[in-house]
Amino acid sequence: MARIGYARCSSEDQSLEVQVDRLRSEGCQPIRSEKISGVSRDGRTELAAILDFIREGDELVVLRADRLGRDTRDVLNIVHELDQRGAYLTVLDPHISTRGEPGRIVLTVLGMVAQMERRFIRERQREGIAKAKLEGVYKGGKRRVDRDQVFALHQTGKGPAAIARALGCSRMQVYRILGHGAAA
Structure with a gap:
């Protein structure tokens, strides 16, 4: 039985160090990490690799449920895939495990909260952009391609x-x- 750690943050300027250190201290080996949005599973190659090689009795460990995904359906689909392989999920903060039904219920609620939080973030961002446009200081996003x-x-x-x-x-x-x- 392996404890496989997964760490994720959304952008390049954020650090994975706190998550990786905590996963290491919890005995996770290996630990996979990536810097990519949790809005969907698209492009999350490290998570896909874990789901490909996780085996019966293995445990996927994340620091918080929102590190696994910001969409309730995605998180629940991941839990379902783990179930299909005889593996389970443990969230460290707050401690939740899908080994029992109560953990699944709490995880569903946390997934819904993460999704709601994402909506709030987008709403605040839209409000901030609208205000900046009214004040004439909005310059738009940084161009990534010349x-x-x-x-x-x-x-x-x-x-x-x-x-x-x-x-x-x-x-x-x-x-x-x-x-x-x-x-x-």
Whole structure:
């Protein structure tokens, strides 16, 4: 029986150190971690790897339920997948285990709270942006892809997939930029 730790934070500028240290102190080995949003399971390769190799009797350990996911359905689907493999989930803070039915009920409620918290965060963000726009100080999000490079590569005959590979972004970002450029 293995205690497999999973740590996640949403952005590159956040630290996983506290989570990893706590998981290590709880005897987790191995510990997988990643910096990616918990909004969905898309792109969460470390979590996918754990779910692929977890075996009967193993335990997936996370510091808090929201580290597993911000969507109640995703969290419950993960618990279901663990059940299918004969494994279980333990949340350290507050201590909850899916070995028994009471833990499943509490986990469901915590998942709902995490989802509600995410909605509140988005609402506060929208309110802050609206206020900043009214005050004339809103500059928008930081651009992750150089639009001029996308147009330059497109002019040389490269397609969206080649541009995305060259710039390290998604094809969808390239399509959005090219679509906006064509409309302008």
